[in-house]
Amino acid sequence: MNTSLNTREKRFIAVAAAIALVFGFTPVASAMHIMEGYLPVGFSVAWGVICIPFLIAGYMSIKKTLKENPKTITLLAMAGAYVFVLSSLKIPSVTGSCSHMTGTGLGAILFGPTAVSILGVIVLLFQAILLAHGGLTTLGANTFSMAIAGPFVTFGIFILCKKIKINKHVGVFLAAAIGDLFTYCVTAFQLAMAYPSESGGVAASMVKFLAVFAPTQIPLAIIEGILTVVIIIGLETYAQPELNDLGYLAGGVK
Amino acid sequence: MTATKKTVIGLLVLAVIIALVPLFILQNAEFGGSDDAGSGVVSEITGTEYEPWFTPIFETAINGEIPGEVESLFFCVQTGIGVGIIAFIMGRFVERKKKEDEPNKADGSKRAKK
Numbered sequence: 008m009n010t011s012l013n014t015r016e017k018r019f020i021a022v023a024a025a026i027a028l029v030f031g032f033t034p035v036a037s038a039m040h041i042m043e044g045y046l047p048v049g050f051s052v053a054w055g056v057i058c059i060p061f062l063i064a065g066y067m068s069i070k071k072t073l074k075e076n077p078k079t080i081t082l083l084a085m086a087g088a089y090v091f092v093l094s095s096l097k098i099p100s101v102t103g104s105c106s107h108m109t110g111t112g113l114g115a116i117l118f119g120p121t122a123v124s125i126l127g128v129i130v131l132l133f134q135a136i137l138l139a140h141g142g143l144t145t146l147g148a149n150t151f152s153m154a155i156a157g158p159f160v161t162f163g164i165f166i167l168c169k170k171i172k173i174n175k176h177v178g179v180f181l182a183a184a185i186g187d188l189f190t191y192c193v194t195a196f197q198l199a200m201a202y203p204s205e206s207g208g209v210a211a212s213m214v215k216f217l218a219v220f221a222p223t224q225i226p227l228a229i230i231e232g233i234l235t236v237v238i239i240i241g242l243e244t245y246a247q248p249e250l251n252d253l254g255y256l257a258g259g260v261k
Numbered sequence: 262m263t264a265t266k267k268t269v270i271g272l273l274v275l276a277v278i279i280a281l282v283p284l285f286i287l288q289n290a291e292f293g294g295s296d297d298a299g300s301g302v303v304s305e306i307t308g309t310e311y312e313p314w315f316t317p318i319f320e321t322a323i324n325g326e327i328p329g330e331v332e333s334l335f336f337c338v339q340t341g342i343g344v345g346i347i348a349f350i351m352g353r354f355v356e357r358k359k360k361e362d363e364p365n366k367a368d369g370s371k372r373a374k375k
Contacts, residue, residue, distance in 0.1 A: 044313025
């Protein structure tokens with residue numbers, strides 16, 4: 008395989024990181040998905056196993072929603088398509104590197120967090136198989152961060168905003184943006200668990216990974232929040248029957 | 262133009278600005294492929310160069326890395342699938358709403374006359 012290129016790339020990254028540090032920038036690095044083969048076997052299996060109950064719950068949840076309200080399948084397809092689009096757009100960020108969004112916020116808000124796990128897995132499989140982006144061995148870990156942890160946070164924040172009667176669109180924005188950011192925090196945690204630093208253990212390692220991911224992702228999280236609000240406005244205007252079926256409009260504060 | 266339309270356009274413009282501003286500010290930055298770079302930190306922490314124990318099956322199948330142009334093709338396919346579905350469904354919603362509104366509008370005007 009192209010090991011020479013890999014070494015060259017790695018050396019380049021190392022040099023770039025050094026230069027970036029000198030100039031007070033965060034290193035040119037950020038990772039949405041953990042790369043193929045980069046988690047030890049034990050971790051790969053463990054994260055995979057952790058995901059299974061969520062995926063089963065997601066399947067049941069989708070089945071139940073569609074049985075009760077067959078018409079909402081259009082919105083489900085749309086939420087899935089939204090993940091497809093957003094996770095394929097690589098966007099330049101203030102740190103001088105590119106990253107992409109998750110797009111899982113919309114599905115979590117409309118269908119609940121477990122349902123999104125199914126949509127997320129589809130996208131992650133597509134990227135792992137065709138794009139060599141993420142990976143099959145790290146599928147479990149990536150599913151957990153992008154399709155489970157992120158959506159749960161999104162959903163929680165959305166419900167919280169509803170409870171404390173913040174403007175609905177502000178709630179959607181916060182939920183989607185923070186969920187996106189949290190996905191990266193989980194990725195950092197997963198990498199830190201697998202690669203604890205010798206001096207400071209998991210915590211020190213986590214800080215290191217976070218310092219690399221978070222600054223890149225913040226502007227993207229804001230964009231994701233904005234886009235999710237836009238699509239929600241669109242749906243509120245044109246798809247009220249379906250949103251009613253899903254209970255999105257019920258008891259909402261607008 | 263309605264207030265909603267203005268909000269939507271404003272938000273979209275804002276999103277584009279946030280996305281493009283780094284390109285103009287950091288003129289010499291690489292904006293390199295991000296996802297692969299996590300490996301750099303792994304090497305930094307472990308102190309040795311990490312050898313992934315598994316290579317992506319597509320790369321194994323073609324015995325090399327996916328060429329950049331082909332990778333962008335797949336990314337575009339992914340975007341295309343997503344946009345296609347969203348546009349199709351949204352289009353149906355818009356037309357449905359239009360049809361639903363037509364009789365309502367008629368009713369509304371009648372009621373207003375009364």
